[in-house]
Amino acid sequence: MSVSEPPTTDSGSPGRLPAPDRLRRTDTRLDNYVDRYAARTHGMTASAIRALFAVANRPEVVSLAGGMPNITDLPLDVVGSVLNELVVEHGRQAMQYGSGQGEPAIREQICEVMRLEGISAHPDDVTVTVGSQQALDLVTRIFCDPGDVVLCEAPSYVGALGVFRAYQTQVVHVAMDEQGLDPVALAEAIEAVRRTGRTAKFLYTIPNFHNPAGVTQTLERRIEILRVAEQADLLVVEDNPYGLLGFDGDPTPAMRSLDADRVVYLGSFSKTFAPGFRVGWALAPHAVREKLVLAQESATLCPPVFSQFAVSAYLAGHDWRGQIKVFREMYRERRDAMITGLTEHMPAGSTWTEPKGGFFVWLQLPPGLDAQAMLPRAVTARVAYVPGTAFFSDGFGTRFMRLSYCFPTPARILEGTRRLGEVLAYEASVNETFGMTALGDGRDRVIHPYEAPGADMS
Structure with a gap:
């Protein structure tokens, strides 16, 4: 590694440079482009x-x-025969470019899947994505500018926090309890944000078998959360990768089934079929769907067509339920x-x-x-x-x-x-x-109340 020469003045002798030059880094760095990255890259951290x-x-x-x-x-023999038949009979179509919104057949099947949670939807309002992770990325892209506020549970999905960080949003956590998101804490957080002169862009929530907390919002709790959201004119992003994987009884009606105009629903086949195909979706109000398709086209041109055909063929020819x-x-x-x-x-x-x-x-x-x-x-x-x-x-x-x-x-x-x-x-x-904190009697609440639901908004 070379050592940089000492700075010189205009006369050529060593001395103190003007302030802008003094601030310029002269040390050797492994990344020569560190000063050229967009500001949002500073929020990108490893999961x-x-x-x-x-x-x-x-x-x-x-x-x-x-x-x-x-x-x-998963019956790999069935999946293998489905893929073989797909390539032989529909390979030229399945391996070609497709629609930025996703293929019509799988969008219709997605609506059938969502009916199990009480959702009545039209295929035109479904946008197929590269897993539900990309769906969340696109939603955040079309709604959030740097410095905007996003509300989410405390704790929340680490992948969502990474998306919000990458788009330079400010996350305000909202307390949970054993029944999921606390509506009172949600109202308090909304008000705390408003006192700063800002409005939260949306609430991100995982109502079913929460990641990481494992709890599930009751139907009554969902209704109350949507009531608070309606009063505050707040969009709700419902992330639901686990909704069909309940151990007892039928699925709880999705929040989207209770309010189609206020909820953007994110779904995925990663948990109910196989994650390697990376097929997810967003169900959104029509105007929002149009923006999602434009964002999808700029990101990928179209979601992977072969994966969509593969999942569609599996759903059509196998007892997926x-x-x-x-x-x-x-x-x-x-x-x-x-x-x-x-x-x-x-x-x-x-x-x-x-x-x-x-x-x-x-x-x-x-x-x-x-x-x-x-x-x-x-x-x-x-x-x-x-x-x-x-x-x-x-x-x-x-x-x-x-x-x-x-x-x-x-x-x-x-x-x-x-x-x-x-x-x-x-x-x-x-x-x-060493005389540190005693163990206690084990009667602490299972979900520890978050101590700062409004966060420091200064």
């Missing part, structure tokens, strides 16, 4: 979950971290193993949610423990999780962790909770030895 992949994927580590669907029970039932039972067995393992191995003072569907449990640690600080010790003990701070935009959540039960076998889940329990017990004993 806490993705960062764990290299460690969590080691065979000796029990990963309770990622939310990777388990497709072991029966397959979802198979997935539900498989995930129920894993949920039961997780709850059993936590009950047997967690130290006093620990509490956790008991999800009725989906993939995740939200664990609250005994007082004095820090999930982020403990992670290296847990990995050394060959178990991985996601620290709670990943699911907040403001550093909250040190006493929480998200545990996923969707992918490991029940036996591996039990072993993982045993290893995790040993790590927590050791950390708790260290706290007691």
